[in-house]
Amino acid sequence: MRWWGWGDPAQEPVLPPHALEFLRSTVGVAEQPRPPVALENVTLPASALDEDALARLRAIAGEDGVRADHDARVLHAAGKGYPDLVRMRAGEPGEAPDAIVYPRTREQLVALLALCAEDSVAVVPFGGGTSVVGGVAPLRGEHRAAIALDTAQIDGVRALDRESATVTVGAGIRGPALERELAAHGFTLGHYPQSYEYVSLGGCAATRSAGQASTGYGAIEKMVLGLRVCAPAGEIELPPIPATAAGPGLRQLLVGSEGTLGVIEQLHLRVREAPRARVYLGVFFERFPAGVEALRACAREHVLPDVARLSDEHETSMSLALAGTGGLKARIGRTYLGLRGYAEGCLAIFGFEGGNEDVDYRRGRALALAHGCGGISVGRSPGEAWRHGRFAAPYLRDDLLTHGVMVETLETATQWSNLLDLHTRVGDAIGAALAGYDTPAYVMCHVSHVYETGASLYFTFIARQSTDDPIAQWRDVKAAACDAIVEGGGTITHHHAVGRDHAPWMAREVGASALAALSAAKAELDPHGIMNPGKLALAAAAIRRSA
Numbered sequence: 360m361r362w363w364g365w366g367d368p369a370q371e372p373v374l375p376p377h378a379l380e381f382l383r384s385t386v387g388v389a390e391q392p393r394p395p396v397a398l399e400n401v402t403l404p405a406s407a408l409d410e411d412a413l414a415r416l417r418a419i420a421g422e423d424g425v426r427a428d429h430d431a432r433v434l435h436a437a438g439k440g441y442p443d444l445v446r447m448r449a450g451e452p453g454e455a456p457d458a459i460v461y462p463r464t465r466e467q468l469v470a471l472l473a474l475c476a477e478d479s480v481a482v483v484p485f486g487g488g489t490s491v492v493g494g495v496a497p498l499r500g501e502h503r504a505a506i507a508l509d510t511a512q513i514d515g516v517r518a519l520d521r522e523s524a525t526v527t528v529g530a531g532i533r534g535p536a537l538e539r540e541l542a543a544h545g546f547t548l549g550h551y552p553q554s555y556e557y558v559s560l561g562g563c564a565a566t567r568s569a570g571q572a573s574t575g576y577g578a579i580e581k582m583v584l585g586l587r588v589c590a591p592a593g594e595i596e597l598p599p600i601p602a603t604a605a606g607p608g609l610r611q612l613l614v615g616s617e618g619t620l621g622v623i624e625q626l627h628l629r630v631r632e633a634p635r636a637r638v639y640l641g642v643f644f645e646r647f648p649a650g651v652e653a654l655r656a657c658a659r660e661h662v663l664p665d666v667a668r669l670s671d672e673h674e675t676s677m678s679l680a681l682a683g684t685g686g687l688k689a690r691i692g693r694t695y696l697g698l699r700g701y702a703e704g705c706l707a708i709f710g711f712e713g714g715n716e717d718v719d720y721r722r723g724r725a726l727a728l729a730h731g732c733g734g735i736s737v738g739r740s741p742g743e744a745w746r747h748g749r750f751a752a753p754y755l756r757d758d759l760l761t762h763g764v765m766v767e768t769l770e771t772a773t774q775w776s777n778l779l780d781l782h783t784r785v786g787d788a789i790g791a792a793l794a795g796y797d798t799p800a801y802v803m804c805h806v807s808h809v810y811e812t813g814a815s816l817y818f819t820f821i822a823r824q825s826t827d828d829p830i831a832q833w834r835d836v837k838a839a840a841c842d843a844i845v846e847g848g849g850t851i852t853h854h855h856a857v858g859r860d861h862a863p864w865m866a867r868e869v870g871a872s873a874l875a876a877l878s879a880a881k882a883e884l885d886p887h888g889i890m891n892p893g894k895l896a897l898a899a900a901a902i903r904r905s906a
Contacts, residue, residue, distance in 0.1 A: 360488070360557055362434050363395035363447045364760075365753035373751060374758035381680040382764055385801050387823040389763025396450035401433050406457040407504040412478065413458060416506070419470045420460050424512075427458040435459050435507040436497060438490035439554075439753065440860065441767045444760060445829050456483065456497040456507035463512040465624055468589050471508065472622070476591045476887045481505035483891050484618035486531060486562030489554035491768070492852070493859030493894070494566060494617055500892025510561055513624060516540045525584060525599050526630050530561025530623040546630040549576030549665075549712075552854070556750055561623040566856035567615035571749060574809045575665025575712060578854065580614050582629045588613050590621030590884035599627035612880065617856055618891040620884045634712035638722055639666070641741025642707045642734045647671040648779055650705050651806065651814070653732040655775050658811050662724040666710030667809045668745070671782070674803035674819065675706045681755075682744075707734070708745045765798070765824040767833060769840055771849035774813040778806075781847045782816055788843035789820050792836040798822040808853065815853045838863075857895045865895070 361368050382388055406427050408416075416425045426432075436455040437443035446452050457480075462468045475482050481499050485507040488495055499505045510531030518527040521544065528537060534548075534555045541547055550570040552558055558568070564586065569578035576582075585599035597610055613620065644650035650669040657663045670678060709725060711718045726736060759766045773781050786802045793800035800822045808815040818840070825832035841851060841864045851857070851864040866874055877895070881888075 360434075361757070362398060362401075362430075364444060364757035365439060366556070366757075370754055373754050374762070375681075378681045379762065381677075382759070382762070382821070386764065386799060386821055389824070392761050393448075393763055394761055395448035398430065398433065401429075401447070401450040401452065403429065403432055403436070403452070403455045406432070407499075408457040408480075408506075412480075412504070415474060415478070416458060416460055416471070419467055419474060420462055424461045424463065424467075425458055426461075431459050432456055435485055435488065435495075435509065438488055438493065438495045438858075440491040440493060441765070441833050442830050442860075443491075443493070443496075444757075445833070448760060454497050457504040459485075459507045459509055461509045461512050465513075465587075465589065468508075468513070468622060468624055469594070472589060472591045472889075475506065475889050479503050479887070479889070481889050481892050482618075482622070483507050484561075484565065484622050485509045486559030486565070487533065487554060487557040489558050489562065490566070490856070490858055492855050492857065492861055494856055494891075496859050496893065498859070498891075498893035500888060502889060502892070505892075508622060510559060510622070513561075514559075517625070519544060519546075521546075523599075524630050524632075525627055527599075527625065527627050528560055530564070530586075530626055531559050532561075534558050534560065534563075541630055542633060545633050547633045548582065548628060548630055550579055550582060551749075553750060553752060560626055560628070564614050564623055564626055565617050567854065568856075569808050569815075569854035571668075571807065572665045572710065572712070573854075574663050574667045575710075576631070578808070580611065583610060583614050583626060584629055585627035586610065586613060586623055587625040588616075588621040589624050591889060592884050592886055595621070595884075615856070617858065617895045619895045620881055621890060634714075634718075636715045636718040637710070637712050638718055638739070639708060639710040639742025639746045640722070640726075640739055641737040641745075642709055642726070642729050643737055644669075644705045644707065644729075644732065644734050647705050647782070649732045650707050650734070651775075651778060653707070653729040653734055654806060654809050654814060656728040656732065657725050658809055658814075660724065660728065662721045662728070663809055664709040664721065664725055665712045666708060667806070668710075669707040669806040670705055671804045672703055672705055673801065674805050675704065677801065677803055678706065706737075706741060708742050710742060710746065759821065760824075763824045763826075764821055765829065765832065766819065766821045767836070768817065768819045769837070769844075770815055770817040770853045770855060771844045771851070772808065772810075772813060772815040772853040773847070773849040777848050778814060778816065781844070781849050784847040785816070785818060785840055785843045785849075788839045789818065789836055792839035793820070793822045793832075795835070796822075796825055796832050798825065798832070816849070817853075859893055862893075862895065 432455045436452040481502040513531040514529045585597045587596040802820045
């Protein structure tokens with residue numbers, strides 16, 4: 360992956376000229392492109408680990424299992440959030456791990472945690488490095504050094520129980536590798552976050568991620584049946600039992616723990632038979648509330664699509680602008696929608712996967728409910744276009760940054776009765792914060808995860824990047840949006856985790872007593888506090904003490 364952005368370094372820019380012109384007229388772009396600095400010009404602090412310390416690590420992980428060279432430290436210095444990329448592209452990440460360690464076995468992992476506890480070295484678990492909330496920031500806390508513990512070698516499919524439809528994997532396995540293995544046996548996990556190309560399954564579990572098809576397949580928390588976590592004070596191993604009443608849900612405590620309690624070493628996951636039918640459709644609604652009501656009706660009747668994505672008016676307009684004029688078929692489609700009064704409407708993507716009869720029934724009933732809310736079916740072309748390009752957004756973000764355009768996302772979830780109000784409240788807060796920098800914003804949103812009682816809201820906003828202090832600009836907008844979310848009855852994060860960025864709002868969501876319980880669990884499993892300092896429990900506990 361690119362050290363300064365997303366994806367294959369050979370990937371060509373994806374921002375077409377007409378899209379750049381749209382951005383220039385909408386929010387403004389830099390007069391000259393701002394490419395990232397050369398890798399060799401990235402400035403890193405000197406490693407705090409001397410040769411003796413590195414030798415002790417190599418005695419456990421092997422000579423090729425420890426790196427402290429410049430390139431490896433840069434690659435593990437940050438995730439892929441907006442402030443991460445701004446700093447990396449400028450060649451000033453500010454923080455970097457003092458070494459990167461690649462354990463291959465459970466025994467090596469246990470020994471490494473013991474050594475780091477003894478030597479006061481912080482451990483930052485590092486899967487695909489795709490965190491957008493500062494989850495892999497190499498913070499030392501009170502320790503003398505920090506290592507990135509890369510799980511890439513703790514991978515592979517360890518067992519497949521076809522009869523029970525479960526798979527056991529090493530937590531470092533990447534999403535595409537797992538899907539290839541499962542497809543060979545007629546199964547799928549069905550977990551496709553936008554980071555799918557690079558994400559590790561251990562990272563998904565640690566951050567409670569929700570894939571794009573979570574409305575049908577469920578989020579990762581529903582897929583994890585059991586797991587093994589190696590913590591400095593010992594191990595927790597939970598077998599893949601389908602259900603249990605043996606006390607509080609320890610699986611739920613560990614899923615979403617963000618590496619603060621220990622390292623997820625193994626996962627037992629629920630899988631499903633690979634779908635025999637896939638149908639992705641586009642549906643237009645005159646206004647966002649009509650689309651929301653259609654999704655609520657589908658949820659009420661349990662006929663939801665597996666992928667249910669509803670863009671608001673601004674996001675729909677942006678999507679059409681970035682797509683360009685297209686061919687004659689696309690122009691006719693827009694003319695038809697204009698004649699029907701939907702030219703400024705909202706596009707929804709309905710994706711159905713499964714058996715032929717099941718897909719036919721759900722598609723028919725869901726479309727009937729959508730039509731009852733004023734929806735117009737526009738065929739398979741929009742759905743297939745979205746499906747084939749659904750992992751492209753991070754590449755687009757890199758091009759926007761090169762042209763001096765700030766682009767950031769944040770997400771929340773709330774009940775149906777509160778959804779439209781929260782949509783307005785957060786959008787207004789983002790716009791007002793950016794107006795304070797004299798950088799008019801283009802704020803977009805979509806619903807992408809639907810439940811019986813409510814749904815998610817996923818915001819994307821773009822603006823001209825501040826030349827004076829782009830990080831301060833981001834920080835002020837983030838704070839305004841998060842304040843609006845918690846004051847408006849939403850969750851501070853639906854599927855991006857807490858990390859470092861959301862920690863200041865954790866107490867307002869769960870309360871002081873809950874944070875005390877998390878801190879107690881951490882104190883038991885990680886008595887020296889070496890596991891991923893500054894994230895979730897530690898950050899939240901510090902806030903609670905100072906409140």
